[in-house]
Amino acid sequence: MSSKQTTHRLSTVDNAMSLLALFLKYESVGLIDIERETGVSKTAAFRLAATMVDRGFLVKDARTKRYYPGTILFQLVHKFQMNDIVKVSEPFIQELAHKTNESVYLSIRSGNHYIHLTGVPSTYPVKVTSPIGNEIQLHIGAAGKIHLAYMASPDYENYINKTDLKTYTQEAITDPTLLSHELQHVKDKGYALSLGEGFPDSGGISAPIWGLGEEPAASLSILIPLTRLTEEKIQELISLVVEYSDKITIEFTSKNRTESQ
Numbered sequence: 001m002s003s004k005q006t007t008h009r010l011s012t013v014d015n016a017m018s019l020l021a022l023f024l025k026y027e028s029v030g031l032i033d034i035e036r037e038t039g040v041s042k043t044a045a046f047r048l049a050a051t052m053v054d055r056g057f058l059v060k061d062a063r064t065k066r067y068y069p070g071t072i073l074f075q076l077v078h079k080f081q082m083n084d085i086v087k088v089s090e091p092f093i094q095e096l097a098h099k100t101n102e103s104v105y106l107s108i109r110s111g112n113h114y115i116h117l118t119g120v121p122s123t124y125p126v127k128v129t130s131p132i133g134n135e136i137q138l139h140i141g142a143a144g145k146i147h148l149a150y151m152a153s154p155d156y157e158n159y160i161n162k163t164d165l166k167t168y169t170q171e172a173i174t175d176p177t178l179l180s181h182e183l184q185h186v187k188d189k190g191y192a193l194s195l196g197e198g199f200p201d202s203g204g205i206s207a208p209i210w211g212l213g214e215e216p217a218a219s220l221s222i223l224i225p226l227t228r229l230t231e232e233k234i235q236e237l238i239s240l241v242v243e244y245s246d247k248i249t250i251e252f253t254s255k256n257r258t259e260s261q
Contacts, residue, residue, distance in 0.1 A: 014111060015040055015048055020057070020073070021110060024117065024133030028066040085218050086118050088252045089209070093120055096222070096244045100237065103129055103223040107206075109147040109215070112159055113137055117218070128202040128223035139165050139179065140172075141198030142206035146219040149183040149192070150208065171196040191242055192219075193234070196226055203229045205237050207245035211252055220245040 018038045022029050029037075034045040049067055052058040056072040077084075089106050097104040097120035105119035113135035121129045130136075138144040138151075138159060148156065165174040173179045186192045194204040204223050211217030222237050 012048070015044070016052060016057075017110070018135075019048060019052065020069075021115060021133070021135070023069055024115060025131070026133075028061070028064075028068050030066050034067075085209070085211070085252060089218070089220070089248050090118060092244050092248050092251075093118065093220070096220075096240060097122075100222060100240060102228075102237070103127055105130060105143070105221045105223065106209075106218050107143045107147070107221065108218045109138070109151075110135065112163065114143055114147050114219070116143075122224070124228075126225055126227070128199075128204075128225055130223065137163065139163065140168070141221075142192040142194035142204035143219045143221045144198075145183060145186050145192035145194065146206045146208050146216060148179075149186040150215045152214075168198065169196050169200050173197065191238055193238070195229070201226050203234075205234070205241050207241045208249075209245050209252065210249045217252060218248075220248065 015038050019029070019034055022033065022037055026033065031042060031045050031049065034040070034049060035042050038045070038048075040048065049058060049060070053060050053067070053070070056070045058067045059070045060067050085108070086106065093104050093106060101123055103119065103122045105116045107114045107116045115135055116130050116132050119130065119132065121127055136144065138148045148159070151159070160176050160179070165172075165176070165179070167174055173182055191205060191207040194206075196202065198204060202223060203226050204221055206219045206221040208216035209218040209220055220241055222241055224237070
């Protein structure tokens with residue numbers, strides 16, 4: 001983890017980003033949705049939404065009183081569509097899912113959480129899946145380890161000090177010292193492995209996708225039931241995840257450099 005200065009967050013900006021992230025899950029949101037999902041009061045939700053409507057980031061349906069992404073967001077997407085990590089990754093994700101027949105997901109870090117932006121579920125009757133757009137705490141699962149491992153050291157310490165490292169399984173790493181050692185191994189190996197740590201009976205293998213920044217632009221993950229994971233299978237999937245994360249990295253950084261010239 002690098003030594004760059006910690007990020008000092010403004011709670012209002014943080015809430016605004018959480019609101020925008022809701023559109024990964026929903027086509028539209030109401031004040032009750034904003035209040036429930038962001039944890040702010042009804043008054044704060046109204047003020048937040050009204051400000052973002054005023055600035056063009058949201059538009060309010062006069063009939064239903066629900067909110068949709070606004071004009072400015074669409075203009076930003078249009079301007080930077082060549083740098084869209086989802087667009088670049090999707091052909092590789094489809095190919096990897098077809099090759100392994102397991103669930104494959106792409107995630108990004110958003111503050112103290114990570115979010116699956118896109119994915120392909122396994123075609124097996126028994127599978128491990130994850131909802132698109134849900135915020136998941138960084139210490140949960142293989143993808144979270146990738147994002148935690150490359151955080152700036154002050155930001156990582158802030159996360160550890162302020163986060164309840166609650167567990168869903170007995171396999172989860174809840175001791176900060178052990179977690180720090182595990183994350184160093186992740187950086188040394190170039191991938192993360194989670195065997196029943198995030199959720200019971202589920203395994204995950206993740207590798208970083210790099211852009212032009214100091215942290216990974218995203219992570220690529222295969223999720224699979226533990227019942228299908230042998231030692232041989234684990235090594236096979238590790239090789240594939242690393243191979244395809246490297247392919248996406250090459251494609252993504254190439255497009256970004258071309259666009260920036």
